[in-house]
Each structure stands twice: as C-alpha cells, then as structure tokens.
Amino acid sequence: MLTLDKLLIEQDDFRLCADLTLKQGSCTAILGPSGAGKSTLLTTLAGFLNPTSGRLLWDGEDIMAMAPGLRPLSILFQDQNLFPHLSVAQNLGLGISPRPRLSATDHARIAKALDRVGLSGMGARKPGSLSGGQQGRVALARCLLRAKPLLLLDEPFAALGPALKADMLALVAEIADEQGTTVIMVSHDPNDAKALCSETVLLADGVAQPPRPTDDLLADPPPALAAYLGR
Numbered sequence: 377m378l379t380l381d382k383l384l385i386e387q388d389d390f391r392l393c394a395d396l397t398l399k400q401g402s403c404t405a406i407l408g409p410s411g412a413g414k415s416t417l418l419t420t421l422a423g424f425l426n427p428t429s430g431r432l433l434w435d436g437e438d439i440m441a442m443a444p445g446l447r448p449l450s451i452l453f454q455d456q457n458l459f460p461h462l463s464v465a466q467n468l469g470l471g472i473s474p475r476p477r478l479s480a481t482d483h484a485r486i487a488k489a490l491d492r493v494g495l496s497g498m499g500a501r502k503p504g505s506l507s508g509g510q511q512g513r514v515a516l517a518r519c520l521l522r523a524k525p526l527l528l529l530d531e532p533f534a535a536l537g538p539a540l541k542a543d544m545l546a547l548v549a550e551i552a553d554e555q556g557t558t559v560i561m562v563s564h565d566p567n568d569a570k571a572l573c574s575e576t577v578l579l580a581d582g583v584a585q586p587p588r589p590t591d592d593l594l595a596d597p598p599p600a601l602a603a604y605l606g607r
C-alpha cells in the first residue's frame with residue numbers, strides 16, 4: 377500500500393496537497409489540467425523533489441528519507457532516459473547493476489527481458505537505431521529487470537501513434553499483472569486511463585483527490601475534470 381500522508385508540495389507559488397492511499401497491485405491514473413502538478417507529484421514520489429511536509433509510506437515504512445535510487449520504484453518518462461552511447465543490452469544492464477561488466481546470468485536475464493517486450497536479438501543495437509516504439513519497449517524492459525514493486529509512468533508513450541500506444545499500455549498491464557506491480561500513470565488522455573487504470577486520482581485546484589473508479593469519474597466528472605475534458 378502506498379500512502380501519501382498529508383503531503384504538501386510547494387514550488388514558488390505552486391501548492392499541491394495529497395492525502396490518499398493506493399492499494400498494492402492497483403493501477404491508478406493521474407488526470408488533471410495542464411499545470412495541475414501531475415509531473416511534480418510523480419517527481420516527489422520518485423524522490424527528486426522534497427515536499428514541504430507530510431509523509432510517504434510504502435507498506436507502512438516511511439520512504440521519504442530514501443535516496444531516489446533506493447526507493448522501491450522505477451519511473452518511466454516520455455524521453456525514455458536511454459543512454460545513446462550504450463547498446464540496448466548495456467542500457468538494460470544498468471537496470472540490474474551499476475557494474476560495467478555483466479555476468480553470464482545478467483546477460484541471460486537481459487535476453488529474457490528483451491524477449492518479453494518483443495525485442496529478441498536486439499541487445500547489440502544502439503537506442504538511436506531503434507524506432508520510438510522500440511525505445512519505449514527497451515525502457516520498459518529496464519523497469520522489468522529492476523523488478524521494483526512500484527512503477528511510475530509519466531506519459532511515456534505520448535509520442536507514439538494510437539495503435540503503438542495501445543500495444544505498449546497492454547504490455548505494461550500484462551507485465552504489471554505478472555509481477556504484482558503497483559502502477560501510477562500520468563496521462564492527458566482519458567482513454568489511456570480507461571485502458572490501463574481501474575482507479576483515477578484527479579488533480580485540480582491544488583488538491584490530489586483520493587482515487588475513484590475511472591469509469592465512474594469519467595461518466596460523471598466533477599466540474600474541474602469536465603472543463604478539462606471539454607464537456
């Protein structure tokens with residue numbers, strides 16, 4: 377269970393309060409107008425930004441004092457964060473260990489992860505020689521290898537066409553299901569929320585509201601969400 381306990385995030389004159397709980401293994405979308413603080417919230421969960429006050433608990437343990445790399449989570453951004461000078465396999469190796477030299481076991485795990493995301497045999501390629509969709513798969517494979525219990529997605533597939541994006545969301549759902557991962561996904565597209573997330577947190581007017589069933593929220597959106605959806 378992930379608990380945002382009276383979290384207050386402030387940046388200059390921006391303020392966001394979050395007091396809510398996400399169930400283990402759940403998949404939650406974060407929807408809200410531009411500038412509402414969706415990315416800021418993920419950045420705070422990931423440990424790159426300190427909140428002004430409040431606690432962040434994973435399974436009852438306060439993880440706020442943990443450095444980003446030690447938190448029980450992986451984060452996937454739109455730009456995928458792949459190192460261009462490293463091969464796909466080396467990029468994936470960084471998900472397992474910071475050592476430059478990988479063991480035979482590491483190589484076997486990397487090959488299996490590549491296979492899982494449909495990129496068998498592409499380990500020697502450089503990210504620049506892959507399509508955007510393939511790069512997304514590599515980044516997802518790296519999260520798979522890290523095998524952290526929490527996966528944060530900040531619009532990672534926004535640049536992909538609708539069919540590819542749907543494929544990637546389906547793959548995330550499958551992998552999260554297999555690993556029992558708790559997923560939090562920022563998106564601008566309510567259809568993404570519907571496709572992947574049974575629950576949605578609405579961010580508006582400085583508040584992250586407790587999660588509600590996505591279908592209910594979209595069928596009867598509160599005014600801030602209705603305005604955002606153009607209804």
Ligand SMILES: Nc1ncnc2c1ncn2[C@@H]1O[C@H](COP(=O)(O)OP(=O)(O)OP(=O)(O)O)[C@@H](O)[C@H]1O
Pocket residue numbers: 387388390408409410411412413414415416417
């Ligand atoms: N480094 C920063 N310093 C000060 N304010 C910031 C900083 N980064 C973001 N903000 C402000 O925080 C607020 C939330 O920004 P954020 O990027 O989290 O919103 P968002 O909901 O993800 O928006 P979008 O949907 O447009 O990506 C905005 O008002 C933004 O101007």
